[in-house]
Amino acid sequence: MRTADSSALRIHLSTEVTGHKPRTPTHDPRYRVDAARRQTGYDQPGSCPASDVEWARVPR
16 A cells, blocks of 8 residues: 555555465466576577677687
């Protein structure tokens, strides 16, 4: 809940036990598979943006 002048954001919490469980993107199998696919692509040889740099010619 925002204050009238938008200078603060108030978050009200409760410690009461509930049967409701909010779903997050990680509960969706398609999301998890896609996230894993995107992350593993960075580990492939040659995927580094600087993989074509001749490091011997780069000034120190």
